Amino acid sequence: MRWDNQRVEGNGEQSLFGVSGLIRSVTSPEFAGVTFHEVRARSVLNRVPAASGVPFRWTVNPYRGCSHACRYCFARNTHTYLDLDAGADFDSQVVVKVNAPDVLAAQLRRPGWTREHVAMGTNTDPYQRAEGKYRLMPGIVTALARSGTPFSILTKGTVLTRDLPLLASVSADVPVGLGVSIALLDRELQRGLEPGTPSPQARLELVRRAREAGLPCGVFVAPVLPGLTDSSAALDGLLAAVADAGATGATVIPLHLRPGAREWFGRWLAREHPELVSRYRELYGRGSYVGAGYRRWLAARVAPLLRHHGLAPRSGGQERGVPGDDEADWPRGSVPEGADARAGRKGDQLSLL
Structure with a gap:
């Protein structure tokens, strides 16, 4: 990836919208229409709210x-x-x-840290294309492994291929979970729904x-x-x-439409598939989640397919509570096995300010 001929705006400790610590804003011919705002963060270890249903308490x-x-x-x-804004700015202002x-x-060296499971990719993808330039993840993975902290990564980004040797190496020392999100095989539909993936x-x-590198890897068929x-x-x-891969x-998760995504997806649907607009209004008329009837219908359709392809959950169940869908299960391999995500209450004493 070449970043010559880049355009730089601003420098020093400035304020970017709601973020302090702006160093500079960068554009590049490699990313037409995208601006990267480089900042110095004071904290990157984020505590998950106690009421959340996800099987971890920390994210990066x-x-x-x-x-x-x-x-x-x-x-x-x-x-x-x-x-x-939650539309074009989310895609273009990174x-x-x-x-x-x-x-x-x-932060991981602090005495209060109790080496709980840290999840990555739960908000935005750590292996989006810019990671090929910034190379933040090797240092993050190394820091987690050296501290003895189990971790998981959820991604659509094939930049992760670069780090497979590192991940395989550290998996000998700490539990590692990998998850890849694949919603569909139809290339034309994928280009419209996920144009940057x-x-x-x-x-x-x-x-x-x-898998060839010896790592576990679960797949989220979602949405x-x-x-x-x-x-x-x-x-x-x-x-x-x-x-076959x-x-x-694997776990299969129906679309959910939170505010922001609801409006942006709705515009796309009305433009590309207007015949489905009324059906979506009916299915999502009561909130972000699709109606219970559809969820039951989809579960009944998927269960025999998962069994047929050897992807059904193991007896004893799986971790429940995927970001954005508290009722969904994590596929086997996507959560580090043997990691007690909720253990170590001393971690509550860690100040992240």
Whole structure:
């Protein structure tokens, strides 16, 4: 990736919207229409609210905003906290915490840290394309491993392939979970829904290479879009490909539409599939989650397919509570096994300010 001929605006300790510590704002021909705002973060280890249903209490997000530009991304509304919009700004105004590895390493050295599971990719993708330039994740992974902290990564980004040797190496010392999100195989539909992401075929190859490296890797078949990707043929084909890639498990999650994503996805749907607008209004008329009837229908359709392809959950269940969907399960391999995410109450004493 070349960043010559880049344009720089601003320098020094300035304020960017709702973020302090701005170093500079950068554009590049490699990312037409995208501006990267490089900041010095004071903290990168984030505490998950106690009421959350997810199976971890800590996250790290080296980026805010995401050039994957997924129409349905549930994290879109978080950009409004920066006085940016949840639509085009989320896709094109990306905040980069350039000192994230060093800040994280310092936080993990504090006496109060109890080495609980840290999740990455729960808000924006740590392996979006800019990671190829900024290379923040190797330092983050190394800091977590050296501190003895188990961690998980959820991504659509094939930049992760670069770090497979590192991840395989540290997995001998700490539990590691990997998850890859693949919503569909239809390339034309994928280009419209996820215009900044690698192809589904490239992500399947990422799963295959992770497994060849000896790492666990679960797949999130998410989101399933009513009337677009929920046919038996579409789901069967995708799950067959996931199994062929060697995934350790899979979970199937229907689309949910939180504020921000709801409006942005709705515009796309009205433009590309106006015949489905009334159905979506009916399915999502009561809130962000699809109605219980559809969830039961989808679960009944998917269960025999998961069994057929050897991807059904193991007896004893799986971790429940995926970011954006408290009722969904994490696929086997995507959460570090043996990591007690809720243990170590002394961690509550850690100041993150």
